[in-house]
Amino acid sequence: MKNTIKVERAKLSITQTDLAKAVGVSKQTIHSVETGRFIPSSVLAMKIARYFKLPVEEVFQLEEGD
Amino acid sequence: MIGFGKMHGYKTKVAGLVIAGAGIAFWAINSFAELKLMPKMTAEQQGYMIWWIVLFGLYMAAFSKEKNDDERVKAIRAKSMLVCFNLSMAVLMSMSIVLFIEDNMVFRASDIIIVPTFCIVFYLLMFHVGLYFDNAWDYKEDTNHVSLGKGKTGRLYLVIVLLAALVLGYALYQIQIRR
Numbered sequence: 001m002k003n004t005i006k007v008e009r010a011k012l013s014i015t016q017t018d019l020a021k022a023v024g025v026s027k028q029t030i031h032s033v034e035t036g037r038f039i040p041s042s043v044l045a046m047k048i049a050r051y052f053k054l055p056v057e058e059v060f061q062l063e064e065g066d
Numbered sequence: 067m068i069g070f071g072k073m074h075g076y077k078t079k080v081a082g083l084v085i086a087g088a089g090i091a092f093w094a095i096n097s098f099a100e101l102k103l104m105p106k107m108t109a110e111q112q113g114y115m116i117w118w119i120v121l122f123g124l125y126m127a128a129f130s131k132e133k134n135d136d137e138r139v140k141a142i143r144a145k146s147m148l149v150c151f152n153l154s155m156a157v158l159m160s161m162s163i164v165l166f167i168e169d170n171m172v173f174r175a176s177d178i179i180i181v182p183t184f185c186i187v188f189y190l191l192m193f194h195v196g197l198y199f200d201n202a203w204d205y206k207e208d209t210n211h212v213s214l215g216k217g218k219t220g221r222l223y224l225v226i227v228l229l230a231a232l233v234l235g236y237a238l239y240q241i242q243i244r245r
Contacts, residue, residue: 025134025138026134026138029136029137031200032205038138038141038205040137044136044137
């Protein structure tokens, strides 16, 4: 699963720490999600999308093989 | 204080690490200057007691939550506990075989404590590798199936199992030559 968290963060000029605090997880978790290493739960994905005021499928997209 | 099926707060982890650290510090000092905790205690009894205190501290640390116990931490913990459970079973089954072959072998309390110590130390090692060395951990592997030697976590698992086998073999050898 790929995501556009890094792009959306850049648009808002916020750090991983800011996003982590806003959605209630650690900075390492945001880093792992951003790099595509950790697939977040649907709840966390929705919280992240809500923070960016975007639909979930715009922030997270399925890849072939998912 | 320690409940089963319940994770304790982060403060318990800190307290556990302090207890384990104090035990290790006492053990280190004791190896230079022979301190006596209680006047009638033998060196072996004191050594066992210090080991038990260190183990209890590590046990408290192992079954406590992290400061920010989010879903990534829970995923790492689940896989680490699975590996630790497998390792515990392997160690106990190996010991059972040794006892079956060497039917006159008697384990003392100070020998038996080796098993939970290794299991807790390896669990803490594996869990913290996942927690702080993101590149060494593969989240994509199915949590319910960690293949020995396959994938990043599997390779880490293999190293841990090999280390455990080496240390356990050495411990059993030491027990055997002491008799």
